[in-house]
Amino acid sequence: MIRLVFLGKLADLAGGDTLEQPGSPLSWLELLASLPTSLADVIASDSTKVAINGELVADKAAIVAKDGDEIALLPPVSGG
């Protein structure tokens, strides 16, 4: 099981804060393909950063998530 965490407005697009994905291992393209296109498009854009298990990922296209991983999807932070 892989856990997706949607931060900020991505949670609205995803219809919730988290989503459990059964398949594993899961590549970045497989992950995008498993999501609604409107959500996948935003997540694929450069403005969405990714962290796996609390560590930021430099090249999100290269990730392969395995069972037990938590993938956080981080839209641009809002200043104040």
Place this chain on the structure above:
Amino acid sequence: MIRLVFLGKLADLAGGDTLEQPGSPLSWLELLASLPTSLADVIASDSTKVAINGELVADKAAIVAKDGDEIALLPPVSGG
């Protein structure tokens, strides 16, 4: 009577915070001449500013003090 006020280290050089000058009117050169040379030299230098009755003077060499005036002699302020 004209009142001279010595600020900061000028008070040490003058031996006191204030000095009453009997003569009036008193020009800048007359004022300098009435003081010990060591004190007059410092007061004549560009680093000493002058206020008459609480107003800063742009050209101290041009001042003429009259009876009842207060002349403040202001060395460089010390930063913090």
Place this chain on the structure above:
Amino acid sequence: MRDIRLLDRMFIPGTLIGPFTQANPGLGGVCTFVGEVRHDQGVEALELSHYEPLTLPGMHELADRAFARFELMGLLMVHRIGLMRPGEPIVCVSAAALHRRDAIDAVDFCMDHLKGAAWFWKREKRADGWHWIEPRAGDHADLARWG
């Protein structure tokens, strides 16, 4: 003296700053910034969400950078999360140093990074519901000042 916190309840900045100043004896100056939820027209509440595995470590890294860049004796960095009402404090950064320039610049540096680069997402509640707040161009310009 380093004090970095995320708080999920209302806090009173004065109750943090007094003890912080006391904890840095011999300081020359303390600079403090407190940000509050503005009374913007029509805004009823503000909610700040975060991603815990990144947020607090990110604040500690920011503190590391501030200590490396400025001559500091102490740094206090407190940020609210959760639901806030207009007038409530959101953030409090306080820096103690021997010299004022370090204290003031460290607060400026930390605030720019907290606003422009920390892992917080804001939304505000208006009469018609919740609205996410987008990043502002000014935040990026503020960050760029620090090279």
Place this chain on the structure above:
Amino acid sequence: MRDIRLLDRMFIPGTLIGPFTQANPGLGGVCTFVGEVRHDQGVEALELSHYEPLTLPGMHELADRAFARFELMGLLMVHRIGLMRPGEPIVCVSAAALHRRDAIDAVDFCMDHLKGAAWFWKREKRADGWHWIEPRAGDHADLARWG
């Protein structure tokens, strides 16, 4: 809300800043700087003298310039005169604004001018007596930043 004071006794900055913040409802941020007498090696006391007819009007002029230059809601500027011991506050400047940049920059601006251009003279007491403190080159450099 403008509060400019010269004080000849010990003061507690926290007792000024709380009411000042309360007096500016709707603010977005408050920046505060408090300077204290440093525990410099061998310094037993510090004395700050001033020339009253210039000092307080000069602080009010400085406040005018800060209000003209930054978008401020309030400005508190309190300076000690007289005899102080290490650890005592000398100066407290607090600026309230809608936006943090104005609050922080206004405090920075006022501090640079209070330190470099206000009518104060300092001397410190050491074991061998009183010594006048000369202006520092850094103060002029700080002032030059504001054009």
